Amino acid sequence: MTQTVVATDGLTKRYGTRAAVDGVTLEVRRGEVYGFLGPNGAGKTTTLRMLLGLVRPTAGTASVLGHPPGAPDALRRVGALVEGPGFYPYLSGRQNLRVLARYRGLDDRAADRALDRVDLAARGKDRFRTYSLGMKQRLGVAAALLGDPDLLILDEPTNGLDPAGMAAMRMLVVDVAAGGQTVLLSSHLLAEVQQICERVGVVADGRLLHQGTVDQMRGGSVLEVRAAPVAVAARVVSRVAGVEVTAGLDDHGHEVLTVPAAGVDVPELARNLVHEGVDLHTLVVRERALEEVFLSMTGVS
Numbered sequence: 001m002t003q004t005v006v007a008t009d010g011l012t013k014r015y016g017t018r019a020a021v022d023g024v025t026l027e028v029r030r031g032e033v034y035g036f037l038g039p040n041g042a043g044k045t046t047t048l049r050m051l052l053g054l055v056r057p058t059a060g061t062a063s064v065l066g067h068p069p070g071a072p073d074a075l076r077r078v079g080a081l082v083e084g085p086g087f088y089p090y091l092s093g094r095q096n097l098r099v100l101a102r103y104r105g106l107d108d109r110a111a112d113r114a115l116d117r118v119d120l121a122a123r124g125k126d127r128f129r130t131y132s133l134g135m136k137q138r139l140g141v142a143a144a145l146l147g148d149p150d151l152l153i154l155d156e157p158t159n160g161l162d163p164a165g166m167a168a169m170r171m172l173v174v175d176v177a178a179g180g181q182t183v184l185l186s187s188h189l190l191a192e193v194q195q196i197c198e199r200v201g202v203v204a205d206g207r208l209l210h211q212g213t214v215d216q217m218r219g220g221s222v223l224e225v226r227a228a229p230v231a232v233a234a235r236v237v238s239r240v241a242g243v244e245v246t247a248g249l250d251d252h253g254h255e256v257l258t259v260p261a262a263g264v265d266v267p268e269l270a271r272n273l274v275h276e277g278v279d280l281h282t283l284v285v286r287e288r289a290l291e292e293v294f295l296s297m298t299g300v301s
C-alpha cells in the first residue's frame with residue numbers, strides 16, 4: 001500500500017504581488033527518493049520551508065506525516081538540511097553532533113551513530129573548521145539524521161561540492177532511502193536527480209510543471225533519423241511512425257527527424273526509406289536525458 005508522507009494542495013506563497021510558489025500540488029510517498037527539480041529561484045527552498053513550518057503559506061494546504069507543517073508531532077519525525085547547518089567551528093564533528101543530540105533529548109550514542117552513517121567517524125575528532133565542504137555537508141546530513149527521522153528534507157545537498165563530494169552525497173542519500181527512510185531533496189542538477197530519484201516534481205517560476213517517475217518524465221526513448229533528401233524521409237517516417245514529423249537540427253547543425261520510438265518497427269522503417277530512394281545516414285534509438293525533457297517543458301533553450 002502506498003502511503004503519502006508529504007502532500008500539498010495548491011500551496012502558494014506570495015511576497016508582495018509576486019508568487020514565489022504558485023499553486024503547487026505534490027505528493028511524496030513513503031520510502032522513495034523524491035527529487036524536487038528546478039532552476040535557481042523556481043521556489044524550491046520556499047516550498048521546503050513551508051513544509052517545515054518556517055514560512056507561512058499565503059494559500060493552499062500541506063500535510064507532513066499526516067500533520068500540519070511545523071506541528072511538533074511532524075517535526076519530531078522530520079530531519080532537515082535547508083539552511084546551511086550551524087556548527088561550532090572549534091568543536092569537533094562528533095562534539096557538534098553530541099551538542100545537537102542533547103538539545104533534542106538524545107544520548108551521545110545517537111550522535112555517534114549518525115556520524116557513522118555519513119562515514120565521518122574516522123574524522124570525528126577533527127575540528128569542524130578543518131573539514132572540506134563535502135564533509136561539512138555530510139555532517140549537516142548527520143545532524144538531520146539524528147533520532148532516525150521518517151522523512152529527510154535536503155535542500156540542494158550537493159550544491160558547491162566537487163564531483164567526488166557529489167558522488168559521496170548521492171551514495172549517502174541512496175543509502176538512507178535503502179534503510180527505509182523517505183527523502184525529499186531539491187536540486188537544479190538534472191543528471192543527479194535522474195541517478196538517484198524514483199519520482200520527480202519539476203518546478204519553474206513557482207509552478208509545478210510535472211510530477212511523475214523519472215521514466216515517465218523522459219517519455220521513453222526517441223528514434224532519430226538522418227537521411228537525404230530530408231523532405232522525402234520526413235514523409236516516410238511520418239507514415240511508418242504514424243506521427244507527423246518535421247526536421248530539426250542536431251547539436252552539429254545537421255538535419256534530424258525525431259519521433260517517439262515506442263511502437264515503431266525499425267527494420268520496416270529502414271526498408272521503406274531505402275525503397276523510396278532515400279540515402280539513410282543514421283537511424284538510432286536514443287534515451288532522452290532528463291535535462292532535454294526539462295528544457296522542453298520549461299521552454300528554456
Ligand SMILES: Nc1ncnc2c1ncn2[C@@H]1O[C@H](COP(=O)(O)OP(=O)(O)OP(=O)(O)O)[C@@H](O)[C@H]1O
Nearest residue numbers: 015019020038039040041042043044045046047188
Ligand atoms: N523572503 C522573501 N522575500 C521576497 N522574495 C523572496 C523571499 N524568499 C524568496 N523570495 C523569492 O521567491 C523566489 C523563489 O525563491 P526560492 O529561494 O524558493 O527559489 P529556489 O528554487 O530555492 O532557488 P535557489 O536554488 O536559488 O535557492 C525567488 O524569486 C526569490 O527571490
